[in-house]
Amino acid sequence: MTRSTTAGIFVTGTDTDVGKTWITGALARGLRDRGLDVGVWKPVQSGARTGNPNADSHVLKHLSGVVDDEDDITPYSYLAPLTPAIAAFVENASFTIPQLVSGGDAILRKHKNVLVEGAGGLAVPLTSTAMVVDLAVALGYPLIIVARAGLGTINHTLLTIDYARHRGLTIAGVVFNGFRSAIPPDVESMSALPPGDLAHYSETTNPFMVRHFADVPVLGMVPHLSTPPDLQDLPNLIHCHLDLDKVSDCLASQH
Numbered sequence: 001m002t003r004s005t006t007a008g009i010f011v012t013g014t015d016t017d018v019g020k021t022w023i024t025g026a027l028a029r030g031l032r033d034r035g036l037d038v039g040v041w042k043p044v045q046s047g048a049r050t051g052n053p054n055a056d057s058h059v060l061k062h063l064s065g066v067v068d069d070e071d072d073i074t075p076y077s078y079l080a081p082l083t084p085a086i087a088a089f090v091e092n093a094s095f096t097i098p099q100l101v102s103g104g105d106a107i108l109r110k111h112k113n114v115l116v117e118g119a120g121g122l123a124v125p126l127t128s129t130a131m132v133v134d135l136a137v138a139l140g141y142p143l144i145i146v147a148r149a150g151l152g153t154i155n156h157t158l159l160t161i162d163y164a165r166h167r168g169l170t171i172a173g174v175v176f177n178g179f180r181s182a183i184p185p186d187v188e189s190m191s192a193l194p195p196g197d198l199a200h201y202s203e204t205t206n207p208f209m210v211r212h213f214a215d216v217p218v219l220g221m222v223p224h225l226s227t228p229p230d231l232q233d234l235p236n237l238i239h240c241h242l243d244l245d246k247v248s249d250c251l252a253s254q255h
Helices: 020-033 056-064 084-090 097-102 105-110 132-139 153-166 198-214 234-241 244-252
Strands: 007-013 038-041 044-046 076-078 113-121 143-148 171-179 218-223
Touching (some): 007 020, 020 056, 020 234, 076 084, 153 171, 218 234
Parallel strands (some): 007 143, 143 171
8 A cells, every 4th residue: 555646765773772763853854955845744742742742753853854744744642652553552542554554644735755764773663563575565665774973783774774775665775874984985895994903893894784685775874873963953963974965866856
């Protein structure tokens, strides 16, 4: 079931707390600054309700600059910081994948393009019978995978890519978030990798290794931030560290 005529990208992560909310908001802001009509949509969140400044829905609205109602951005919202299936269960609530999909109608009617943020990674349970990957399949949008920059991310990212492809999903690219060392250069071979501090050398080599083994574009390499970026710093951060051209092309190819 592919959604309407609105072009979109589904943003997922290799894990929770990899920064996909603010990456989604930053991408939306960058695209909107280029004149694209882009909305943001997080079908379900847990850990905070809409209206809470710490809620993902609030961060998405704030960073992206959209004027849409926060309850339209995130129609299903639960308080417990648990996987959505359990967060809804403890509130004696439930939803289905078709209901989550229909919940985006208000945003999809308003915008020609949309960035959809998932919850955690693709194998996070949304209901007793469905996971985030099932929602991504229902929507049919290409994926951007937000991954950690450091040690361990090769395994997590390659597994996520393989799982997504097994379910028939297209990978638009990967954004590596949280570099504590210098942003590595974009190289074409292992021999071209620069020397580096061994304490952070995984950060230098991870983007190349993931691209090499999975044949996916790297759409961004973003430095570590202790908090989401300030709005005045956001344009420079986007310009320096995210490939808006490729993201824009991915959306344009769907129209």
